[in-house]
Amino acid sequence: MQTKNTSHICLECNQEKNLSNWCKPCYSKHFQNDFNNWTSGDYKVDKFIQDSQLNANYSWKVIEWIPYDRFKDVKQIGRGGFGTIHYAKWIDGLIRGWDIENQQWKRRGEYEVALKKFDNLVNLNDALNEMAIHLKTNSRAYSNSIRFYGITQDPETHSYIMVLEYASDGNLREYLKINFNNINWFQKLQNLWDLSYKLLNIHELNIVHQDFHPGNILSSDFKNSVLQISDFGLSKLIGANSPEKKNIFGVLPFIAPEVLSGEEYTKAADVYSFGIIAHEIVTGFPPYHDVPHDKDLALKICNGLRPKIPFHTPKLITRMIMRCLDARVTHRPTFYQLVNELSKYYNDYRKYLKGKNEDSEIVIQIKKAEKFSVNPSHSLGSIWKSISRILVHWREELTNTTTITTTTPMNYKTHPEAIYTKLEELMKSTSTSSTEELTNTTTITTTTPMNYKTHPEAIYTKLEELMKSTSTSSTVASKLHVPNF
Structure with a gap:
């Protein structure tokens, strides 16, 4: 008994x-x-x-x-x-x-x-x-x-x-801005796996978040990858008998192109947002930080623009991010698939840190990425170094200065019109163009390495706030299949 x-x-x-x-x-x-x-x-x-x-x-x-x-x-x-x-x-x-x-x-x-x-x-x-x-x-x-x-x-x-x-460590965006140089690949993989697992749990409750971005990822212990999702103000239960909102809400760089084009927000749109967040976790740069966050950016996203992924990023991670950002909704992975994939990468790398599994593909790729970060003279780094020497020489002759500052995740400057704001705010501030401009979303631009310069109009706030802050003409809402506000 x-x-x-x-x-x-x-x-x-x-x-x-x-x-x-x-x-x-x-x-x-x-x-x-x-x-x-x-x-x-x-x-x-x-x-x-x-x-x-x-x-x-x-x-x-x-x-x-x-x-x-x-x-x-x-x-x-x-x-x-x-x-x-x-x-x-x-x-x-x-x-x-x-x-x-x-x-x-x-x-x-x-x-x-x-x-x-x-x-x-x-x-x-x-x-x-x-x-x-x-x-x-x-x-x-x-x-x-x-x-x-x-x-x-x-x-x-x-x-x-x-x-x-109360999340004493604040949000992911601010944490990355201050601590990115101290974040290793083990923590990056842990963060990616942790977020994918939590979004999987939320999706299994038949909930779509609809406003997933680093400002809504909070923690009291980022160092140990204790991440928690917040702000369910735009979230919905799938199949709930509530009137469908036609307005587009969210933070522009994290909104999927099909949503910008007026299609329904689905679980796949959360996957797209995860892909943009994964890019920021891996590179340290907010998406599109060097350009204005306006209707032109929305059009470019719908026509295939995606954040640039540095060439030395592990190819397995690059491919995962690009699959999440695929314009074809059915080609994006589910969070179930992402959890399985990222779990393997995380566990393989954890075993490597314990002296095992040195032949794992993710381990080999991360070691190459780390080698490049420490000594960028390897691979294409030597080319950039030579170019830098030439530029320094020219600049010394022209301006008497002796150094060129390289933009990094620790010193980038945000363009004043790169406003990480609610989309509805932005739409109020922009002019109307044809719907066709936003619906041509059949290709994805291949990412290439580039030197980041922060555009002064790159402000990451809610889109509705941005739209209030700019002059109003006829709204871009009609292009986005959204009624005027």
Whole structure:
């Protein structure tokens, strides 16, 4: 006869808790008994919170109504099209279990959180949709997304606020900008595999993210590749009975060409976004950082423009990225295929670091890439070195200067019109041309090595913000199969 694990026995009902030490029957009852002691002021919000508490099988599937006065040291740390992000300390902290003696929840105590405030909310259903999808992605077994703890409300503006896990290391874009020279190929492969696996988990929930870019990849420990996905404001459940939005949203360089051309956003469009992110992880450069992010760039993307991949990048990685960026949607890999491929590369290289597997193809290619990075005089590097000497000589004669600065991921300058912004903002600022310009998407430009110079108009923000910042004529929205704003 199998005996019960006494460490997981609920002392109230004498039944065994699940592996996360959660007793759903008892805990649901405690939550329900407290329903009359709080309200958000809105029936839909109350119902959403209550349903999560009654149906949760694990602590990470529970959200709470948290009074705003239970936060301290609140300060703004970011801004987006939806509103603002604040840092705060949650005085009480997370629920850890039920205190039978005192008949109240045991809590972790003071805890750092991020507050996502919906200052510009027009429709509460949009916020609730984001919250529902975000909660669906929460998983302790493999942390796909930033943890969602609860909802609160600004007492002055009455804006609803999502209470989220605080990512102390910030987002991937800023991390790469500061630390790229210290990131080795083991960490790059780990990051690529980790992101592909988390997107696979999200896709298996029948969710498409629709706004996947480095600004939405957060971490409290980038060094150990603990990456989490955030911002599900544009995400949707596949097959959900919701009116289809015809507007194109997102950050322009990460939007798939078929979406720019007015086609439906699918899982394959998330794969395209992953390919652009993979390029940035591998090279350290934001996509199209040296050109304006405008309607001309959108047209070029639809006609085959892709970020340049340095020639010394491991060919297996180059091919993977190019497959993700294929204009033909059906030719892109799925995240299931990407996970299997990247898992092999990651494991092969990990074995090599332990003194094994030196003949693996990915190992050989990475060693060549590292050799080039250390001594670019090998291969084509000698050609560039000779050219550099000539340029230095010319420049000394013309300007009396003695050095030429090489653009790197650590010193690139962003073009002032390369705005990493929401697409709808950009479209408001540009002129109308024919739809055919955007729909000619049959080829992909082969990537070649080049020296990067940052265009002063390369600004990576949400497209809707960009469009507000520029002069309005007739909108490019018609070209993109999007109604005028």
